[in-house]
Each structure stands twice: as structure tokens, then as C-alpha cells.
Amino acid sequence: MGGGINIPLLAICLLIFLSIITYLTYLGAQQTKSQEDYMVGGRQIPGWIMALSYAATFISTSAIVGFGGAAGVFGFSLMWLSFLNIFVGIFLAFVFLGGPIRGMSSNLGANTLASFLGARYDSKFITWFTGLMIFIFMPAYTGVVLIGGARFVQESLKVDYNIALLFLVILVGLYVSWGGLRGIMYADAFMCSMMILGMVFLLFKTYAVVGGVVAGHQALTDLASKVPESMAAAGHLGWTSMPAGGSPYWWVVVSTIVMGVGIGVLAQPQLTMRFMTVPNKRALNRALVTGGICIFFFTGTAFMVGPLSNVFFHDTTGQIAIAAAGGNTDLIIPTFINAVMPKAYIYLFMITLIAACLTTVLGLIHVQSIAFSRDMLPEWGVKTAKSPLFYSRIGVLIGAAAAVIMAYILPISIIARATAFWFGICAAGILPALLGAIFWRRVTKQAAVWSVALGFGVSIFGFVFLHASESAPFGISKLLFGRDALLPAPWTLIDPLFYSIVIAAIALIAISYFTPQFSKEHINKCFNGEAEQRSALSKGNIKA
Template identity: 25%
Template sequence: MHPVILAEMLIYCLGMLIVGYYFVRREMTQSDYLLGGHKLPGWALALSERATGESAWLLLGATGFAFSTGLSSIWVFIGIPIGIIVAWIFLAKRFMKETQKTGALTIPDYLAVRFGKHAKTIRWLSALLIIYFFMFYLGAQFAGAGKTLSSTFGMSVTAGVLLCAAVVVIYSCMGGFFSVVWTDVIQSFLMIATLVILPIVALIYILLNDLSIHDSLIQAGPSFSSWTGGAVGLAIGVLIVNNFSWFFGYMGGQPQLSARFMALKNEKEANTARNVAIIWTILAYGGAFTIGLCGLALYKTDQFKDVEMVLPQMITDLFPSWIGGILLAGILAAIMSTASSQLLVLTSSVSEDIAHKALGLTLSEKALVRLSRVTVILAGVVGTVIALTSESLVYTVVSWAWAGIGNTFSVAILLTFFWKKTSGVGIIATIISGFISTVIWISTPLDEMLTSRFSTFVIALIFGIIFSLVFPNQQEPTTDVKEAS
């Protein structure tokens, strides 16, 4: 590893720890620790939501996908931004208002409050679903960090996993939501710098060296230069649906993202956050798509054993080491921002949804915060063990998590927000059917024909509607968060 790059990486990690140390000195309530106590500015929450939502998948996976498929990858780069933009325009303020009205700190908490008669069942099912999937999801982030640090910085995979896990666990434990959000802000700037500066420099290099993206697409093969990947007939629709289907997971169902909506404090801050998030999203996804296509002009399609390394290779080839180190830190930033938020979601499910609400433990605010910090450490340890021992399982469950959690909760949230006939039994049916259908769909050849990111949403929606109609809510007053527990 180049000494300049190593120094920059260590400075970055130290900076994250300093942020955590700054907030550990504050007196915090459980609401502060898990949701920032509605004290954070909207622009910071927007940048945090974007950094959290875009892990190394955007910088490595999405750019590698564009490099390996060509123009047909555009449907991913359209579907995801539309989902993000729709969520910020139509769901963010609704989350804020519902949170302020109910006092809920988590998605399971909110759903339980809204359907008081079935509160405990909803709380247990939701919390256990999050804990199961997110424990492996967290392990996947740590494993991804090990792979990234090994490929880009020359560090061993084990050392990379341990370094990332240690830094994330320490600053998340110390400052909770405050330190996670403010470190996300730093990380979002690093990520956007990489995704904006790199394609500009790459395009200039291509122009000055008489290279052509158009010619490289044609040379790569007929599917690369086609917006539909060479598909015909029904296959075109399947390709578009499969790539576009990432959209559904952004409809309020990702707890680590919806927490930022719930933390907004007023209408003005929500408007600011919406604008910042939309601008960041357009720049980031436009940059990632361009990087993939530029890679085709710079390298041969068979040059990489792992196409996800096209972005790090471009940085190494096009920038001096001191600038390259800063941009490469953007990859580590993407991983850490997502991992820390997932860690906090796991913590909230254990300390708030299960210990405090489902089990009804009577604890002081200090004791709740202490329990949350202990949970952060334990979850971090388990996630690290998973990352070091079960890599293949981890990456399988990551696919499950997007559909099993994101699409399942998206249906539950959309029904609760926008359909008055939604019942508690309907929400229970949504959660159970979403989980079961995801596991079955991904475990069979069905997923190769039509992605579970689409099927889970449709199946959970159908079950939610049918069971809400068959088992409507009894007329009862809306309970507050304390009564529902």
C-alpha cells in the first residue's frame, strides 16, 4: 500500500472516532440515541439518508454492473433514483408527522401503535424479521469492507473486516444516531466527490486520447450497445422489471432510511432535506452510470476477474496517489455509513421494540441508552463473526434482505399511510407473506425468471389487502405509544 494512501485512510478512520467521542460526552435520552431527538438539521439527515442508502454497492457494484452490461443497465439507474425521489416527495413528511403524532422511534413501533389491538404480534414479528435479516446484512457490509480494503489498499481481508467493524462499532456505540448522522455527512461528501470527479476526469482522458465510448460499446458485443440488452418480446419487459424493481424497496420499507424521515423536525427542514437528497441522488447515479461506460472505453471487458474493481482501477490509473487515496476513501465511507445505520436499526429492534415495548421492561432513560450501547457492541461482534466465517451465506441473505425487509415493510407502510381499510391482521399477513415468499422465491429458479424484489412486493400487497378486507379492524380509539406497548 502506498504510504500516502495508508496515511489518508488512517486519518479518515481517526476522524470517524473523534466524531463519536464528541457525542459520547452528551447526556442522551433513548429518543436522542435512536432518532436524534428531532434536533438534527434537514440537510444533514438528507446526506445521512443518501450515504446510508448507497453502500459500496453503488461505487463498486453499480459501476461494475454498467461496465459488464452496457446501456441496458440504465434501467437500474432509472429505477433506483425514481424510488428515492418519490420517497422524499411523498413519504418523508408523512413519516415525520406520524412520528411526531405517535412518538414512535422505529417502524415496528409505529405499526404497533397504529394497530393497537395487534400491537405485540406486529412488534414481535417486525423486530424479529429485522434482527434476523439485518444481522447478516451487517455481516455482509463488514465482509465487503474486508474485500474492498484487500483489493484497493492491499490489506488482508481479515484485517479489513476487523478494522471496519472496530471503527463502526466504536463510533456508533459512543454517539448513537448523532454520531452516525454526522459521520454520514462526511462520508456522503467523500462518496459524491468520487462519483462526480472521477467521470469528469475519465471523460476528459477519453477525449484527449481519441477513445470512444460508442465504439467500445459496439466492440464489447451487440447486447452492450442495446438499451434492452439485445432482448426481444416478453424478455424486454422482464429485463426492465427486474432492473427497475429496486424502486419498490425505497417506498418506506428500509428501516435505516426511514429513520431519517422520522427524525425530521419540521416542514421547512423536510423541504430542505428533500432538495438536498434529490440533487445528491441525480449526481451520484449519473456519475456511477458514466463511470461504468467510461470503463468500457478504457479497459477490455475481460480485463477484470471482478468487474466491481473497475472504479478503484480507474482511480489508480487517472489520479496521483494523494488524490486517489481521498477518492478511494469514498468506497470505505460507503460501507461504513451503511453498516453503522444497520447497526443502529438492530439496536433499536432489540432495546426499544423487544426489551422496552414487547417485554415491557421498566427502565430509566440512562438504562435504556446503556442497553442500546451494549446491544451495539454485541451486534457488532456477531456481525464480525458472520463476516469472517460465512461469506457465501452473507451475500445470499443480502439479496433476501432487500426484498424480505424492504419490500415487505414498504407494503405495510404504504397500506397504513394511504388505505383507510388496512387492518392489524392485514399488516400481520403482509409481514408473514413477505418473509415466506422471499425465502421460497429466492430458493427456487423463479428468481432467475422474475426477481424477488418485484414478486415479494406484489405478494405481500395482495395478502395485505385480502386479509384487511376479510378481517377488518374493530372500531377502537387510536392508542398512544405507551398504551400500545
């Protein structure tokens, strides 16, 4: 990026962009009077704003540049991930998870994912333990997203990396503590529309550059002979083919990327808690329209532009994309955009990427702040002298500081694995208990406690001691036992998400059959709280 960019002009664009999100945060702050406003936007956020906020929080800078670049290397096979993002992350999530999570959390008066699970299972342990896991492990993921944004600001604005990182984190900290979730979601909605604009242009322009849909795909198919030998040996059969079944590339595409990120998204607290912000099921139905379009144009575009950039680079330079980008996958998309897009677009794309980073970090820091003020302090019986809002803002401060510290102290080898680690432990620790909570009336408190503890425990153990991709850079196994992984292959290759989520699910089901069920009153309160009250009210009206 940056060839011939007019830095003062870009700075003016950014200032206008920042003043708009500052104004939107101010609007949110005006309506944030209570802790419920701060945590879930007072449960009155319109569906379309929720969908824009959900989609923008879902997608970070790395999802566009990093995954787009990876698709430039792996090819169209990564579109299985964008398909899962739309079908699982939006359709199934909004239709089947959103309604029950919204209704039940409202019945139970729960404003965070952890306190919702704790109230459903009548367990303080589940609330504080889930909150603590979020509080301890989220900063590494937040740090990764921040690094992606800061590197990008450094490159595009030619400012010092340290200044860029601190600027981003201070901005986020101020906006979260000032505007609460209302302010965040209003600002998200604007930033999401900028992202949509940027990605729609990019997709249509790319297909125009390569000569249209079928001709572009055909040109890419004809490049299959250009796959470097090392990649072909690992199973790469061309950019319009799946990798060879069972080859190392096939495992990378299918296991870590598709399963990890495709399934892991359902248990991301910053996303699932957004279902608690809408007033009714109708808002979720309407949100589906916006959400489906957004995620298609965010992830779908990245995964179509990446592979097709090979056609452009081969036609113009005789090289494939990864060679044209100097071997750095993260540079494939920026290099391509610099080469084919009109100069004015490059400013829009920079705003798009900064918006992608900001929206995600806002969502993460917000969840961390309420994990501190709602899930941990009250459950531990800490005497709080000031209002919950005060402690939420302390949580913002701790979360932002922890993310910056992580961004500085973690070596690059660990940073690269922080996303897989975070998605993996969330999926194993939260997903079985969450699905049990909203779909299974027979599930018991003891089963849920064991499921959450085993899900987090086994997945963390797997990442630290078994799965070589993380256990080697973490170095804890080496320090304690003198070797990178405790068990031989295939344990070193299997993503711990796979076995830990199975263990957590089996524990949830099996232990439920041996332990006492919840009372009918409790189940009724969880599932029918509102309906019960409504029917009682309507009977009262008839009598009157």
C-alpha cells in the same frame, strides 16, 4: 489499486479522516442523553444533515465498485436503476413518504420503523415480528457490506483481511454505541461530503478522457461490434443499447436490478427511520435538494463511468473493460481509476470508498441495536433492570458480532445473494403495511398482521425453495427435498419479491374489508395528533 501508492501517506490521510469522524461522534455523544436521542437524534436533526446521512447510508462500497463494474459489462442500461434511485429513492420517498412517516411517528411517539407500524396498527406482534426479522436477517447484509469494505482496505493498505474486517466492525460498534444516531449522522454528513468530492471529480474527468459527452457516447456506440459472442448471445446489443427484449440480460437488468433494488430501497428500515429524525416538513423539503444531488453523483457517476471505461481501455489496450480487469467486474472501476486519475486523487477515492462502507454499516448496526432494545425486549415483556440505552448497546454488540460471524461462515455463493434476499424480504414484508399505514385510514389490524406475516413468509419461502439463484446456494431445499428448487421454470427465475409483495398487498386490501376498522379516536391520534393538540392550544390562547 495500490500501484505506486505511498502507504504511510495514505495511513496519515486515514488517521486525519478518522479523527474528524471521531470528533463528530463525540459531538453527537455530548447531545445524547435519552433513548430518543440515541434512536432518532432527538427529532431535531437539520434537513441537510439528514439528507447527507440518508444518501451516504443508501450507498455502500459495492454500489460504487460493484454496480459500477456491472455497468462496465452491461452498459448504460443500468442507468434506469440510478434514475429510480433518484426519483423513487429520493424524490417520491422524501415528498410522499417522509412527511407522513415523520408526522405519524411523532404523534404516536414511535422511534423505530417496527414500533411505528406496531403503534399505527395497535399490534405488538407487528412490532416484535418486524424487529425480529431485522435482527435475524440484517446481519447477512451487514456482513456483505463489511466484506466489501474490508477487502478494499486489505488491497489499499496492504493489511491482513481479518485485521481489516475486525478493525472496521470494532470502529462501527464503538461509534454507534458511543454517539447514538446524532453522532452517526454528524459523521455521515462529513463522510458524505468526501464521497461527493470523490465522485464529482471522477465523473468530469471520465467525460474529459473519452472526449466529451456526445463524442464519448458515440465512441462507445462504435464499440458494439466488440461485445464478446457469449454476451451477445445472452442479449447484449452494445453498451449504449438496451439488452434484446426478453433475453436473459434483459431480465437481469429489468427484474432483479431495477425492480429489486429500485423498489426495495423504499422499505429499508435504516433509511425510512431517518425521516423520523427531522423536526418538520420544511426540513424534508430542504433535504430534497441535497439528497437529489448526492444520489445523482453517487449512483449516476458509477453507472456512467463503468460503460465509458470501455472506450478508454479499448483506445489504450485494445481490450474491453472486463478483459482489461482480468474478468473480475469488481476490478473495472479501480483499474480505470489507477490508469486515468492523478495520483493524489487515488487517496481521495480510497477515503470515498471507506466512507461508503462505514456510513452504511453504521446505519445498519444502529437499526439492529434499537430493534433489540425497543422492538423485541419490551414487546416480549422482558424485565429490564437497566436503562434502555444499556440494552441498545448490548444490541450493538450482538449485531456487530453476528455480522462478523456471517462474513466468516457464509460461503461466497450465498454472500452474493444476501443483498437481493434482504431487499426482497423487506419490500414484501414492510412496504404494503407501511404504505397502508400512512395513506389508508380504512386499513385494519388483522389485515396488517396478515400482510406482514405473509410478506415475510412467502418471500423467505420463495428465496429458500423456489428461486434457484438463492435456493441452490442456500441448500435447504436440497437437504429437505433432494432438489434445488421445488417448482419448475418460470418459478426458478422469478424474483420472489414480485409475487410476495403482490400477495402481501392483496392480503392487506382484501382482509381490511372483512375485519373491524380502527376507532375514530385512534385514526385521529395517528393522523392528526399534533394538529389536534395545536388547535386545542390555540383555542386556549384565544380564551386567555
